[in-house]
Each structure stands twice: as C-alpha cells, then as structure tokens.
Amino acid sequence: MITTLFYILSAFTLATAFLTIFSKNPIHSAIYLVLCFFSIAGHYLMFNAQFLAIVHIIVYSGAIMILMLFTIMLMNLNKEDEKNKTLWSRLAAVISFCLVALVLLAAFIKAQQTGYTYEVSGEDYQSIKVLGQVLLNDYMVPFEFASVLLLVSMIGAVLLSKKEHINN
Amino acid sequence: MDQAIIIEKSVIIIAVFALTMLMAMYSTLAERKIAAWLQDRIGPNRAGKGGILQPLADGLKLFAKEEFFPNTPNKFLFIVGPGISMATALMTSAVIPWGDRLHLFGRDIILQATDIDVAILYVFGVLSVGVYGIMIGGWASNNKFSLMSAMRASSQMISYEVAMGLSIIALIMMTGTLSLREIAAGQSGMNWNVFYQPVGFLIFLVCSFAETNRTPFDLAECEAELIGGYHTEYSSMKMGFYLFAEYASMFISSTILAVLYFGAYNYPGMDWVENNWGINIANILGIIALFIKLCGFIFFYMWVRWTVPRFRYDQLMRLGWKMLIPLSIANIIITGLVILLAD
Numbered sequence: 001m002i003t004t005l006f007y008i009l010s011a012f013t014l015a016t017a018f019l020t021i022f023s024k025n026p027i028h029s030a031i032y033l034v035l036c037f038f039s040i041a042g043h044y045l046m047f048n049a050q051f052l053a054i055v056h057i058i059v060y061s062g063a064i065m066i067l068m069l070f071t072i073m074l075m076n077l078n079k080e081d082e083k084n085k086t087l088w089s090r091l092a093a094v095i096s097f098c099l100v101a102l103v104l105l106a107a108f109i110k111a112q113q114t115g116y117t118y119e120v121s122g123e124d125y126q127s128i129k130v131l132g133q134v135l136l137n138d139y140m141v142p143f144e145f146a147s148v149l150l151l152v153s154m155i156g157a158v159l160l161s162k163k164e165h166i167n168n
Numbered sequence: 169m170d171q172a173i174i175i176e177k178s179v180i181i182i183a184v185f186a187l188t189m190l191m192a193m194y195s196t197l198a199e200r201k202i203a204a205w206l207q208d209r210i211g212p213n214r215a216g217k218g219g220i221l222q223p224l225a226d227g228l229k230l231f232a233k234e235e236f237f238p239n240t241p242n243k244f245l246f247i248v249g250p251g252i253s254m255a256t257a258l259m260t261s262a263v264i265p266w267g268d269r270l271h272l273f274g275r276d277i278i279l280q281a282t283d284i285d286v287a288i289l290y291v292f293g294v295l296s297v298g299v300y301g302i303m304i305g306g307w308a309s310n311n312k313f314s315l316m317s318a319m320r321a322s323s324q325m326i327s328y329e330v331a332m333g334l335s336i337i338a339l340i341m342m343t344g345t346l347s348l349r350e351i352a353a354g355q356s357g358m359n360w361n362v363f364y365q366p367v368g369f370l371i372f373l374v375c376s377f378a379e380t381n382r383t384p385f386d387l388a389e390c391e392a393e394l395i396g397g398y399h400t401e402y403s404s405m406k407m408g409f410y411l412f413a414e415y416a417s418m419f420i421s422s423t424i425l426a427v428l429y430f431g432a433y434n435y436p437g438m439d440w441v442e443n444n445w446g447i448n449i450a451n452i453l454g455i456i457a458l459f460i461k462l463c464g465f466i467f468f469y470m471w472v473r474w475t476v477p478r479f480r481y482d483q484l485m486r487l488g489w490k491m492l493i494p495l496s497i498a499n500i501i502i503t504g505l506v507i508l509l510a511d
Contacts, residue, residue: 054286055289057296058292058293062299066322067326069303070319070323073315128346
C-alpha cells in the first residue's frame with residue numbers, strides 16, 4: 001500500500017512540476033508550484049517526518065509562494081506588454097541553464113544509493129527536542145551562519161526598499 | 169488497523185464537523201443579536217421564536233439565489249477560492265483536544281480526532297494555507313476591487329502570522345511541547361497558561377482577530393473603499409461559503425485560544441469530580457467547560473466588533489510590524505531568562 005501511495009504521490013509531484021513550467025499563465029504556474037510543494041510535504045510524511053512536512057508547508061506554501069503570487073498578481077503580465085527579449089539574453093539563459101544541468105547531472109552520476117530498503121529503526125528522529133539538540137550541538141556553526149545570512153539579507157531588503165532622502 | 173479505532177475516530181470527526189457547522193450557523197445569529205443588544209435594538213425576531221430559525225432562513229436564501237458568474241477567464245479558480253477558505257477553516261479542528269478521555273464500551277476514547285506531535289505547527293500551516301482561498305478568489309473575480317481587497321487581506325494575514333508565531337514560541341518554551349493535547353493536560357488545576365504568559369496571550373488574541381479578518385482588522389471588507397471586499401463578485405452559496413468560513417474560523421480560533429491559554433477542558437475541581445463521580449462525568453463537564461470558554465471568546469469577538477472602529481491600513485501595518493513583533497520578541501527573551509533563572 002505504501003508503494004502505491006508513493007507512486008501516486010510521485011506522479012502527482014512530477015505532473016504538477018511539469019505543469020508549473022508549461023502553463024502559459026504565470027498565476028496558474030504559481031498555483032501548480034504550490035500543489036507541487038504540498039505533494040513534496042506528502043513525501044516527507046511518508047518518511048514519518050511530520051515536523052519537516054509541516055515546516056515545509058508553512059515556509060514554502062504559506063510564506064514564499066504567497067509572496068510570489070503577490071508579486072505576480074500585482075505585475076501586469078499580459079501578452080501585449082511582454083517585451084521581446086534580445087538574442088543575447090536568450091543565449092545567456094540557454095547557456096546558464098546548460099551549466100546548471102551539467103552540475104545536476106554530475107551530482108546525480110556521482111550520487112550513491114545509501115539505503116536499499118526502508119527499515120523501522122524505532123529511533124526518535126522527528127521530535128523537536130532531538131532536532132534542537134542536533135542543530136545546536138552537532139551543527140552549531142552552520143546554524144549560526146545561516147541565521148546571520150538571513151539577518152543580513154533581511155537588512156539588505158529593508159535598505160533596498162527604503163526611500164532615499166533627497167537632500168536639498 | 170483496529171476497526172473500533174476507525175469507528176471511534178469517524179464518530180469524533182463527524183461530531184466535530186457537525187458542531188463546527190452548527191456553531192458557525194448560530195454565530196451569525198448571535199452576531200446580529202449581540203449587535204442589536206449593544207445598539208439597543210431587538211434584532212432578528214421574525215423567523216421562529218426569537219429569531220431562532222434565522223440562520224436556516226439565511227441559508228435557504230443563499231441557496232435559492234441566482235448563481236452569477238462574472239466575466240472571468242478563470243472559472244475553475246473562481247469556484248475553488250471559497251472551497252479552499254471553507255476547507256482550511258474546517259481542517260484545523262482535527263488536532264483540538266475537546267476533552268481528556270471517556271471510558272465507554274470497555275475502552276478509553278480519546279476526545280481528539282488526531283494527536284500529532286506538531287499540532288501547533290499544523291494549526292499554523294493550515295492557517296497560512298487559508299490565505300490562498302481569499303487570494304485566488306479575489307484574483308479570479310477579474311475585478312480590481314476584489315484584487316485590491318484580496319491583497320489587503322493576505323498581506324494583513326501574512327504580517328500577523330509572524331507576530332502570532334513569535335508569541336506562541338514563548339508558550340512552547342514554557343511547556344516544552346508542540347502537542348496541543350499535552351499543553352491542555354499541563355494546565356490541569358488552575359495552572360492556566362494565561363497567568364504565566366499574559367503578554368503572549370494578548371499578542372495572540374490581537375493576531376487572531378487579524379487572522380480571521382474581523383473588525384477592527386476587516387480592511388478587506390472596507391465598504392467605503394472596496395465595495396464588498398474580495399467576495400464582491402460572488403453570489404449564492406459561494407458567497408455563503410466565504411461568510412461561513414469566517415464564522416467557522418472564528419469558532420476554531422476561539423477554541424485554540426481557550427486550549428492554549430485558558431486551560432482547555434480543565435476546570436477547578438476536575439480531579440475531585442473524577443475521583444467521586446467517575447471519569448465520564450468529569451470529562452463531559454470538561455467539554456462543557458471548554459464550550460463555555462470558547463463561547464466567551466466568540467462573544468468577545470462580537471463585542472469588539474461593535475466597539476472598536478476599523479483601523480487604517482498604515483495603522484494596521486504599524487501595529488503588526490512595529491509593535492506586536494518587537495513585543496513578542498521581548499516576551500521570548502524574558503521567558504527564556506526566567507526559565508534559565510528558575511533552573
């Protein structure tokens with residue numbers, strides 16, 4: 001039963017991911033992406049990672065995608081207003097995509113399967129106590145770096161959006 | 169799986185669903201009655217005795233209305249919008265502990281649809297998804313006023329979610345668990361969290377007003393500026409769904425306020441009742457206690473609606489970002505210091 005569930009969920013994830021790319025309307029793309037995030041949260045639930053699943057929904061579907069939808073809705077994205085992109089920007093897009101694809105391909109070729117079968121270990125991996133201990137004991141430095149990075153980006157965003165004072 | 173568990177859980181789910189619907193229905197009547205009372209009027213009193221059938225009449229009216237579609241290229245999203253609002257308003261009730269447990273048919277029945285470890289986060293997750301209902305509906309209406317209103321509503325909800333989440337962190341630090349069931353059980357006796365976290369409670373209360381789009385934060389429905397708000401183009405039962413979802417989420421947020429801060433199903437002397445009259449009576453009284461508490465909160469919502477005027481948009485944002493968020497961060501720091509000193 002778990003296997004069938006996995007296949008259904010995977011098909012849904014892939015289908016919505018493709019539809020995100022292929023839909024003409026940017027709002028529809030965003031909504032498909034939200035559905036895709038939900039099905040990824042479903043995958044986390046299949047690993048019995050409740051915390052991760054819920055946080056994924058809160059952060060990606062609940063915050064990031066809402067802000068994306070916001071921006072898309074406020075921009076005027078009609079066909080008539082769409083500017084023709086220059087040859088150079090198209091070429092740059094193709095080359096950068098190829099580079100990303102190369103990196104991904106290299107990573108996938110080098111990747112090795114770590115587990116072959118799912119086992120029930122009975123250990124507690126998902127309670128917030130364990131998570132907090134792991135984050136603050138084993139991964140203290142990356143954790144702090146990530147928080148500093150977030151703080152810096154937040155201050156940067158505030159600075160950028162702030163109106164400049166005209167001094168005369 | 170054990171068949172008894174499936175039956176037991178189904179009964180609880182259906183009961184909670186029916187209850188939410190009933191409470192939402194009669195909240196509409198209560199709102200009008202309380203408004204009338206506060207303004208020295210009588211209020212609806214034609215349908216049934218004292219207006220008791222008014223919600224049914226309203227529902228019938230909404231059902232019988234013409235199904236109007238605006239000229240929109242997104243018919244599907246137009247229909248999905250109110251559906252998402254309604255679904256998210258109902259989904260939250262899955263993790264709420266309505267009582268401790270009953271002992272029936274030789275087995276313990278836990279009065280909660282599901283007890284997950286991350287119940288509070290689940291509530292926040294569902295809450296954050298609820299914004300989509302308003303946003304998609306407002307956008308698919310193909311009306312600039314609807315879109316403006318949807319923008320206002322969702323930016324307000326996102327802003328206040330931050331303060332709400334921060335205010336709850338202090339509570340989690342104190343109780344050390346994310347499970348609503350354990351938080352409820354930890355408040356037995358008169359150990360209600362509101363006595364330990366008064367500031368957190370106030371922040372949470374203000375934010376829940378904003379999250380349910382109630383006055384004084386109902387800028388999304390500001391008639392003078394935006395016609396009817398994000399549901400301007402809606403009619404018939406789709407409109408009814410939006411309105412109904414507001415009342416359902418009011419009921420649920422009242423329940424969560426009662427569970428998190430006002431001792432959930434606990435009442436003074438619960439242990440004594442349990443020892444003398446048995447576990448069943450103690451817990452039935454507990455459910456009644458929870459309902460009295462949440463009805464108090466629903467009344468409070470309505471009371472505020474007819475007392476405090478609507479905020480301006482900049483005031484709303486200033487309150488959220490410049491007052492509530494720093495206040496809740498200070499609350500977290502003070503709670504942390506107290507916990508450290510107490511150890």
